[in-house]
């Protein structure tokens with residue numbers, strides 16, 4: 001079998017409501033669909049999420065396609081390794097493009113062999129994957145209501161964005177804990193907004209709420225600072241923005257800087273890389289969890305297969321999926337009980353809805369996830385004690 005053509009389509013869906021986090025306000029989710037055609041008629045489906053889709057699209061179309069055409073799509077490890085060699089000194093952005101290709105190669109291979117992607121990654125460790133109920137910066141009352149709705153719907157783990165105002169964060173966590181009781185896990189994410197002393201002070205002030213973990217309290221580059229925070233608090237600490245690929249995961253583990261690695265298969269360069277980070281963390285006695293870029297259905301299902309095939313992703317996966325207005329799949333993913341059934345059909349086990357793809361490809365509102373709608377100096381207040 002040989003690769004004959006690669007098609008990319010940028011798609012975007014509105015969120016059901018604006019989502020406020022320390023870096024801005026998010027109004028939509030975007031993804032780049034990747035379809036790999038072959039001379040035997042089998043098509044592999046992938047998705048590269050991320051806020052820089054035109055760049056990722058250009059990398060696939062202008063840099064990677066010329067290498068991939070004519071190649072045997074079954075040689076996934078070798079193809080990924082060669083693409084990594086091409087992009088050695090611009091790997092951070094290239095990894096998104098490589099991941100979109102790698103997911104499509106695995107879907108294609110699974111379809112050709114008649115096995116699910118999870119089977120290609122090591123086999124099923126579980127048939128259902130838990131997902132988190134995702135809460136953003138809002139009033140304590142509103143977040144308590146949303147948390148209660150998630151728990152009523154069957155979710156057992158919640159995640160809350162924090163970092164703009166400590167008093168509001170404290171009151172929101174208190175209200176959520178009061179509403180959902182002590183059995184529900186609550187994790188918080190400060191998205192790098194705190195300094196080391198601020199992080200230590202704020203996290204100590206939240207220890208009464210028995211948080212599952214605190215995600216990336218300090219900037220991504222400050223591994224020593226993250227390790228210092230971890231040593232000074234009893235709440236487990238997760239590295240997110242600092243954990244971008246296998247190498248950065250290794251550096252975090254060597255520094256004993258965190259308890260949990262937040263892994264984005266799209267950022268790490270593919271589903272197999274995410275699986276490898278799981279093994280690396282396991283060797284260090286740490287755990288992994290899937291992070292969310294607000295993927296659409298294709299990449300979300302790729303993440304589901306990683307967790308299904310891994311023994312070291314014990315936490316509910318992050319996902320914005322229930323908060324997104326629409327999707328590209330013929331049958332949108334079901335998450336109503338806080339669990340996703342892992343398909344046993346060949347490949348990813350999903351099909352596109354061509355009409356939905358066409359509609360979402362024409363949704364042209366552009367935004368930066370990271371800088372829109374910031375009001376005054378609010379995002380920096382967490383830095384000040």
Ligand SMILES: [Mg+2]
Pocket residue numbers: 189191215216240241262291
């Ligand atoms: Mg995070």
